[in-house]
Amino acid sequence: MIYTELTKKAMRIAFDAHFGQTDRGGTPYICHPLHVADQMPDERTTAAAILHDVLEDTDVTVEDLRREEIPEEVIRIVEILTRDRRISYASYIDRIIESGNTDALLVKQADIRHNMDESRTESGTLPRSLKHRYEEAIVRVEAALKEETALHVVNE
Numbered sequence: 001m002i003y004t005e006l007t008k009k010a011m012r013i014a015f016d017a018h019f020g021q022t023d024r025g026g027t028p029y030i031c032h033p034l035h036v037a038d039q040m041p042d043e044r045t046t047a048a049a050i051l052h053d054v055l056e057d058t059d060v061t062v063e064d065l066r067r068e069e070i071p072e073e074v075i076r077i078v079e080i081l082t083r084d085r086r087i088s089y090a091s092y093i094d095r096i097i098e099s100g101n102t103d104a105l106l107v108k109q110a111d112i113r114h115n116m117d118e119s120r121t122e123s124g125t126l127p128r129s130l131k132h133r134y135e136e137a138i139v140r141v142e143a144a145l146k147e148e149t150a151l152h153v154v155n156e
Contacts, residue, residue, distance in 0.1 A: 001038045002046045006071070010050040013068060017058035024121045029057075032114060039110040048077035049107045055082040073103075080104040081111075093137045097144040105145045112138045 001007070014033055021029035037049035047070070054060040055078055065075050080099045083092045096108050116134045118125050126134070 001034070002040070002043050004043050006043055006074070007037070007046045007050065009068060010047040010070065010074075013060065013065070013070075014050045014054055017054045017060045021057070025119075026122060027120065029053075032120075035114050036107060036110045039113075040106065044071070044074055045077070045103050045106055047071075047074045048081070048103060049110065051078045052081045052107055052111060055079065077101060077104045077107065081107060089133055089137070093140055097140060100148060102145065102148045105141055105148060109138065109141050109145060112141060 011034075015030055018029045018033070023029050023032055033050050033052055036052065037046045040046040040049050051065070051070070051074070054065075055062065062075060062079065065078070080096055080101050081104055083089075087095075093108075096104055112134050114120070116126070116131070116138070118131075
C-alpha cells in the first residue's frame with residue numbers, strides 16, 4: 001500500500017463510509033477496498049481503489065469527495081467505477097472499457113480478482129452465475145488493459 005496524505009485521506013473517508021458494512025463472508029467491508037488498493041502501482045490508483053465503492057455502496061457523494069479535496073482525476077476514476085444498478089453488469093463493464101481510462105481498468109481488474117476469491121464467502125464457493133460473470137469480466141478487462149497499454153507504448 002502506498003501511504004501519502006491523499007491515500008490516508010481516502011482511507012479515512014472509506015473507513016467512515018463503510019463503517020458497519022460486511023462482505024459475503026462477514027468480514028468488515030473495508031478490507032476489500034484496502035486489498036484492491038494494495039495491488040495499485042501509484043498514489044492516484046491507490047486512492048481510487050480505496051474509494052472505488054463509496055459512491056455506489058454508501059451515502060458519500062461526488063460533492064463530498066470534492067469537499068474533502070480529493071483530486072478530480074481520482075474522482076473521475078471512482079465515477080467510472082461506480083455501477084448504476086439499472087444497467088446490466090456486462091453493460092457496466094462495457095462502460096469502464098469504453099472510458100479508455102487505464103487507471104479505472106487497473107482498479108477494476110484488482111476488484112474483480114478479489115471478488116472472485118471464493119475464500120471470502122461463508123460457503124467457500126461463489127454461485128455459478130456470479131463466478132461466470134466475473135470470469136467473463138476479467139477476460140474483457142484484461143484484454144482492454146493490454147490494448148490500452150499497447151496504444152500508450154505506440155503513442156510514446
